[in-house]
Amino acid sequence: MSARDLSVLLGVILIIIMLVIPLPGWLLSILILTNISLALIVILVTMNTQEALDFAIFPSLLLLLTLFRLGLNVSTTRSILSEADAGNVVDTFGEFVTGGNPFVGFVIFLILVIIQFIVITKGAERVSEVAARFTLDAMPGKQMSIDADLNAGMITEQQAKDRREKIENEADFYGAMDGASKFVKGDAIAGIVIVLVNIIFGFIIGMTQWGLSASETVNVFLRLTVGDGLVSQIPALLIATATGIIVTRVAAEGNLSHDVTGQLFRYPKLLYVAAGTIFLLGFTPIHFMLTASIATILAVGGFYLDRSHQRQQEYEDEETDQQTEDKEVATPDNVVDLLNMDPIEFEFGYALIPIADANQGGDLLDRVVMIRRQIALELGIVIPVVRIRDNIQLNPNEYQLKIKGNEVAKGELYLNHYLAMSPGMDDETIEGIDTVEPAFGLPAKWISEDMKDEAELSGYTIVDPPSVVSTHITEVIKRYASQLLGREETQQLIDHLKQSYPTLVDEVTPEPLSVGEIQKVLSKLLEEQVSIRNLPIIFETLADYGKMTNDTDLLAEYCRQSLSVQITKMFAAEDYKMKVITLSPQVEKKIAEHIQQTEHGSFISMDPETQQKVIETIHQQASQAFIDNSTPILLCSPAIRRYVKQMIGRYLTDVVVLSYNELEPDLEVESAGVVNI
Template sequence: MSAKDLTVLIGVILIIVMLVIPLPGGLLSFLILINISLALIVILVTMNTQEPLDFAIFPSLLLLLTLFRLGLNVSTTRSILSEAEAGGVIETFGNFVTGGNPFVGFVIFLILVIIQFIVITKGAERVSEVAARFTLDAMPGKQMSIDADLNAGMITEQQAKERREKIENEADFYGAMDGASKFVKGDAIAGIVIVLVNIIFGFIIGMTQFGLSFSETVDVFLRLTVGDGLVSQIPALLIATATGIIVTRVAAEGNLSHDVTTQLFRYPKLLYIAAGTVFFLGFTPINFGLTTTIAALLAFGGFYINRAQQKQEDIQEQFEEEADESKEITSPENVVQLLNMDPIEFEFGYALIPIADANQGGDLLDRIVMIRRQLALELGVVIPVVRIRDNIQLNPNEYQLKIKGNEVAKGELYMNHYLAMSPGIEDDSIDGIETIEPAFGLPAKWVSEEMKDEAELSGYTVVDPPSVVSTHITEVIKKQASKLLGRQETQQLIDHLKESYPILVDEVTPDPLAVGEVQKILGKLLDEQVSIRNMPIIFETLADYGKMTNDTDLLAEYCRQALSAQITKQYASENYDMKVITVSPQVEKKIADHVQQTEHGNYISMDPETQQRIIEAVQQQVNQSFVQEGSPVVLCSPAVRMYLKQLIGRFLPDVVVLSYNELEPDLEVESAGVVNVS
C-alpha cells in the first residue's frame, strides 16, 4: 500500500477519533486551517476541470469532507461548552468578524447560512437530480449511436468500448452526485442546529457552571459560537459552490476560467455600451469620479479585447488560407477538380468590370437572371447558372461567351458609350466608332453620351452596353440551347412532367424511348428554335408514334406537326398571315429522289453541283424577299422539309424551313417567290 493510500486511511481514522476524544485548542486550529485549505483546493480543481469525469472522485470526497467538517464541529462544540475556548483560529474569527459586537457577527453568520442553504445548496441539489435523470434517460440513445457508428465502420471496437465506458461512468457519476448533494444540504442544516445548541447551552452553562453574568456570557459564548460557525460555514460554502460548479459543467474547450473569460467577453462592443451606461450614471447623485473610472476601465477593456480578437482572426484567416493552399497543392483530388467545367461562362476584360460589379452600379447579374427566366418561358429549357468572371488575358473592352468550355461568341464594348444601330440610311453627322452589332450582325457605331440624343433624332436605335451584351447572350444561348440539354437535364424535365402526367411519361420512357432518344428529339426541336415548353403535347406525340419508329429525326417531325399552333403563332404576322417562299415540285422531287434510307436513319445524298444550285436558288429568293418584305419563311411539303433544312442549314442557318402540316389551316399564306432550278 502506497503512502498516499495510508494518508487517506489515517485521515478517516482521525475523523472518527475527533468524534470521541477531546482535542486541544492548538490541534483544533490546525485542523480548521486544513479544512479551509481542502475546501479551497476542491473549488479550484472543479474550476479547472473540462469535464465532470475528470473529477470523478468528487462524490466520495464530498462525503469525506462533510464528515471531517462535522467531526470538527463536534470537537469545537465540546471545547466551547466545556472550557469556554476553542483555539486561536475560532477566537480570531469571532473577534474580527463581530468587531466587538457579537450580535453583528451572529447576523453575518445567518446571512452566510441562508446563502449556502437556500441559494447554492438548493440549486446544486436540483441540478444534480435533473442531470442524473437526463443522463440515465439518454443512455439507450447513446448506446444505439455507438452501435450505429461501429456498424458503419466509423469507429473501431476499442473506440466503441471506450465510449460505452464513458457513458456508464457519466451515469454513475451523476447518480452519485444526486445522492452526495444531499450531504451538502444536511451539512447546512447541521451547521444551523450546532450553532443554536452552542448558543442555548452556552448561555445555560456560562451562567450556572461558570458563574458569569449575562453580558459576560453573551460576550464569551456568542463570540466563540459565531467564530466556530464562520470557520465551519466558509469551507462548507466553498464545497457547496464546488458542487454546483461541477454538476452545471457542460462539455467545453477549456476550464471554467477560460470559458468564463472567453464567452463573457466574446462581444467587446457590449463593453462600450456598459461603459456608456455607467458613465451617464455619474450625472445622478452617484459619485461622478467613480462612475467615470469604471466606465473608462470598461471602455479600455472593450478596446483591448476587440484588438486582440482582430489579431487572432487575422492569424486564423492567414493560417486557414495557408492550410487550404497546402491542401490544394498536396491533395490527390485537386487534379480531379480541374476536370469540372461550367456549362456557361461569361468572361470579360478589366475595363468591363463595372457592368458586373454591383458596387459600381452594374446589373449584369440581374440581367442574367432575367435571361434565364425569359428563355425558360420561350424555349421551355432551364438554362444553367452562368459563371461570370474577369479574364486579364482578354483585351480590356473584350468579352467572350463559352458553352462547355468552347468559345461560341465574343464581342467588344465601350463603357460610357452607346451602340447606335443604323436605320438603313447612314448619317455622316453622327460620329462614332464603326462596329457590327454582335447579336444580329447589323452595322452600328459606338457613340459618346453627348452624341446619343442626336443619334436618336436621326433615327438610330441607341442602346447601352449592358443591353448590348445581354441581348447578345440571349441570342447565342437560344442558338446553343440544344448543346445545353443533356441527358441529365432531359431527365429533370421528364421528372417535372411526371409530377402532373405520370401515365403519359410511363408510356414513353424508358420504353419505347430511352432518355437519350428523347434528348435527341428535344435537341432537334431546339436547333430550329421550336420551344419544348409544351412537353405534354410532345410526349403525347411520342406515345403515338414511338412504338412505330425509333428514328429520332422522323419523331421530331411528328412533334413539329403536333406543335403547329405554336409554330404558326411564332412566325405569323400580327394580321395572322405569312409571307413564304415555296419550293417547286421539281426541286422537291430532286430532294426526295436523293434520300437514302439506312438502318441508322435517313439522309440526303446529292451530288455537289445539284446541292449548290438549290442553295443558290434559295439564297436568291431569300435576298429578294428580304429587301421587299423582310425575313421570309421557306415552305415545302412534309416529306422533304427535314432534308431541305439539312441541305441549306450549314450555309443559311437563319432561314426558317416549314412544312404545310406545321401551319394552321386558317392562316393566310402568300407566296413571295418560288425556289426552282433548271
C-alpha cells in the same frame, strides 16, 4: 504504494480516529486550519475548471471533506464539554470575530447557516437533481449521434470510443452529484444540531459540574460554541458554493473567472448606462461624491473595455480573413466548388476590355440583357446569365464563347475599326484587314473610320464592333439552345405554364411523361430552331399523344405538326410563297425501306454509297439557294422527315427539312428542284 496514496489513506484513518480518540487543542487547531485550506483549494479549483468532468473526483471528495468536518465537530465538542478548550483557533474565532459578544457571534452563525442551507445548498441540490435526469435522458440520443458520425466516416473508431466514455462519465458524475449534494444538506443540519447540543449541555455542565454562574457559563461555553460553529461553517459554506459552481457549470471557452469577466463586460457601452444611473442617484440624499466616484469608475472602465473590444474585433477580423483565405486554398470543399461550371462564358483579350467596361463607354452588358430578351421571345427559353470576363491567355483582340465549359465559337475585334461586309463585288479602293463575319461566315474587312463613308457609298454593310460581337453571341446561343435547356430549366417552364394552365400540365406530367422526356422533346424542337414559346400547344399535343407513345422523337414530330402555323411563317416569303426542294418518290421509298426500329429508338440504316449520293444530290439542289443568300428548304413526307434530317444534319446544317404536315394549306409552294438518284 506512493507517498500520495499513503497520505490519502492516512487522512481517512485520521477521520476515524477523531471520532473515537480525544485530540489535544494544538492538533485540533492544525486540523481546523487544514480544513479551511482544503475548502479554499476546492472552490478555487471549481472556478478554474472548463468542464465538470475536469473535477470528476468532486463527489467522492465532497463526502470525505464532509466526514472530516464532522469529525472535527465531534472532537471540538468533546473538548469544549470536557475541558472548555478546543484550541487556539476556536477560541480566537469566538473572541475576535464576535467582538467579545457571544450573542453577536451566535447571530452571525445563524445567518451563515441560513445562507448555506436555504440559498446555496437548496439550489445546488435542485440543479444536481435536474442535471442528472437530463443527462440520463440525453444519453440514447448522444449515442445514436456518435454511431451516425462513425458510420458516415466523420470520426474514427477511437474517437467514437472516447466520446462514448465521456458520455458515460458525465452520466456517472451528475448521478453521483445528485446524491453527494445531500451530504451538504445534511452537513448544514448537523452543524445546527451540534451548536444547540454544545449550548444546552454546556450550560448544564458549567452550572452543575463546574459550579459556574449563568453569566460565566454563557461567556465560556457560548463563546467556544460560536467559535466552533464559525470555524466549521465557513469551510462548509465554501464547499457548498463549490458544489453549486460545479453543477451549474455549462460548456464554456475558459474558466469561471474568464467567462464571468468576458460575458459580464461583453457590452462595454452598457457601463455608460450604469454610470449615468449611479450619477443621478447623487442628486438624492445619498452622498454626491460617493456616487460621482463610482460613476466615474464605471465610465472609465467602459471606455477602456470598448477600446479593447475594438482592437480584439480588428484582430479577429484579420484572423478570420486569413483563415478564410487558407480554407479557400486548402479545404476539400473549395476543391468541390471548382467543379462548378458556368453555362455560358464570354472571354476576351485585354484590348477588348473597353466594350465591357461601362466606365469606358462599353455597353456589352446591356446588349447581353437584350440578347436574353430576344431569345426568350424568339425561342421561348430563358438562357442563363452570361459570365463575362477577360482572359490574358487570349490574344489582345481575340474573344471566345463557351457553352458549359467547351469553346464553341471565337473571333477577333478591332475596336477602332468597323466591319465592312461585301455587297458581292469588292471595291479595290476599300482597304482593310480581310476577315470573315463571325456569325454567318460572310467575307468582310475591318476598315478604319476614315474609310467608313467611302465603304458605305460602295454598298458595303458597315457594323460596329459591339454589334458584331452581340450578333455572334446571339447566333451561337440560338444554335446551342438545345444544350442550354436542361431538366431544371424545363421544370421552370412547366411551373410557369402551370400558373395559367394547371389542368393541362397535370394531364402531361408526371404521368404519362416525366420532366426528362418533356425536356428531350423540347430540345429536339430547339435543335432545328423551332420556338417552344407556344408551350400550351406543345403540351396539348403531348397530352393527346403522350398516352400512346413515349418515343420523344415521334412526339417531337407531332409537336412540329401542331406548330404548323408558326413553322410556315418562319420560312415563308413575304408573298406567302415558299420555294422548296422535294424528294422523288424513289428516294423517299428507299429511305423508308432503310428505317430500322430498335428498343432504343428508330434510325436510318442506308449503305454509305447510296447515302453519300443522296447527300450530294441534295447539296447540288441546295446550292442555288446558297447563291441567292436564302435558306434552302427540303420538303418530304411526314413519315421520313426526321430520318432525312438525321441523315443530312451533320453535313448540310443549313438545309431546313420540313414535312407536308408542317405547312399551312393556303401556302403556295414552288418547286426549286427534285432530289433524284
